[in-house]
Amino acid sequence: MQLVKVEDKRQVDAFHQLPYIIYKDDKNWVPPLRMMVEDVFNLKKNNALKKGNACRWVLYKNDELVGRIAAFHTSGYAGQFDQLTGGVGFFESIDDQEVANTLFDTAKAWLESEGMEAMDGPINLGENFFNWGLLVDGFMQQSYGMNYHPRYYQQLWENYGFQTYYQQFSYHLNITSPDLPERFWKIAAWMSKKPGYKFEHFRFKKCEKYITDFIEIYDKAWNKHDNYKRIDRQDLRDMISQSKLILEEEFIWFVYRDGKPIAFFMMIPDVNQLVKYFPSGKMNLLKLLRMLYLKRKKVINRCRVLVMGVVPEFQKSGIESAIFYQLRQVLLKKDWYDEMELSWVGDFNPKMISIFEAVGGKKMKTHLTLRYLFDRDKEFKRSSIIVD
Template structure:
């Protein structure tokens, strides 16, 4: 077996082509757009890489590619834990433990040389909105940005020695359904109309204001939890720029109390419902025009909630339900959207889980974020629960 570091165009092509052999008989897999994955490894497109480093490898056996992996670290992730922690992701592998072990070993060796003492995976080089977690339940076509993998991957990771750091739950909701809990919506409507509160949806024109408000709320809501890492405004600018074709301004909401930002909600259309029409994963001008045409034809009927936050002072005031109330009015108007995925919420966040269940969400998918400590004698600790 050979493990070759990706250093040229030929190996980049092999890195992107390998999943097609893994999923050739799996109808649930939707090939991601190659340019979006490649941008993750480009410091000019991925601001996180300016604060860290990444490497990737392709495994060959008898001359054929049989696996791949990426390893990475960044200053805003590595040093928030008991030990410097890097990450591994974009893992694909045939059902052979020998190959998987070789991939994990090369990543571990590289991360060790970079000063890391543990690795989390499968995760992304950047925000945890996208490409985060190992799918262990709910093997259905995933929404845009959600990881999909064969069921046997869980065995490969566990046999190597990875342990569950936290579980990630995704919920399905038809927000326009008349069967949703009536009491919830009554409280939501009452809260939304309370004096002093204002609700605004995002606009591209004023994106700098909303980026600033997003970071302000995010820092207050998450800074005391061990999954917190500061967000660079440029990361949000990059995400908005790269997603502008599919973003809906009315899917992103902010809440203000007497003009002060106190909460946000961000949802995106499920672009995978468009991307599935481009199975090669490659884009050109004509394909981009067709993608835009399909969007105009309202092919997308599903959306995905990717992040929600309320500052601690207002977390028991019903603001979360009031945001859902605003969003419900939008979806009743844009009635071609009839399915919402609330993804994902960690098992360390019981309050948000209770909100998703109170609004009528049904748990449909489970991912896991795994951790491997290089010192095998060190005590393993799961992610801390967020206390009220």
């Protein structure tokens, strides 16, 4: 086998060509936009790289392209665990354990040389909203930013020695359905009109204000959990800037109590329902204009919830249900949206799982975040449960 570091245009092309080999007969797979993947490895586009490093490879066997992988680490992610932990992602391989082991060994050796003591995967170099987790259940067309994999990948990862650090569940529902739990909506309507609370949706013209509020809520909601890492303001700016053409202002909500931010909710249209019409994964001005045309034609009927957070003292107060009440009013107007994907919630967060089930969500997909400890004698610990 021949392992080649991705350093020139030829190998970048090979890196993007491989998924078309792996998924050539899989109608559920939607090719990611090439520019979005390349932005991950671009220091000028990905702020996370300024606090870390990344490397990627492609693998040939008998002159045939058979695998690829990327390895990376950032100071924000590595230092939050018992051991310095890097990441691997963008893994693709034929159904061959030797090929997979070669890729994993390569990533492990590089991460060790960078001072890491463990690796998580398949994860992304940046926020966990996108390209995070190994699909093991729910082999359907994935929404935008969600990983899709062949069924045999789980065996390749686990045979190497990766273990489940946590499970990620995705729920689906039609929030406008009259069959959703009546009691839930009564509580939601009551809570949304309670004195002292203000609900408002995002506006681009006040972007910096909402970024500040988002960070404040996020830090308070997550800083006691071992998956917490501080969000960089510039990362949020970049994400909003890169997604501006597809974001809907009324899909992002903030809640305030006596003027102080206490909760947020962020949802995006499922752009994969447009991307599938451009199977090359390459984008140009003409394709972009056609994509915008299709969006105006209301081709997208699904939206994806990216993240939701409530500061601890207001959890279990009904705030979450009140946010869904606001969204329901929006989607009743935008009635071409008939499916909402709540993705994803970790098994370490039973409170949010209960909310997704209370609103009528049905579990449809499961992804795994896996971990491999370089010291094979070290005790493996799963992610801790969020408690009150």
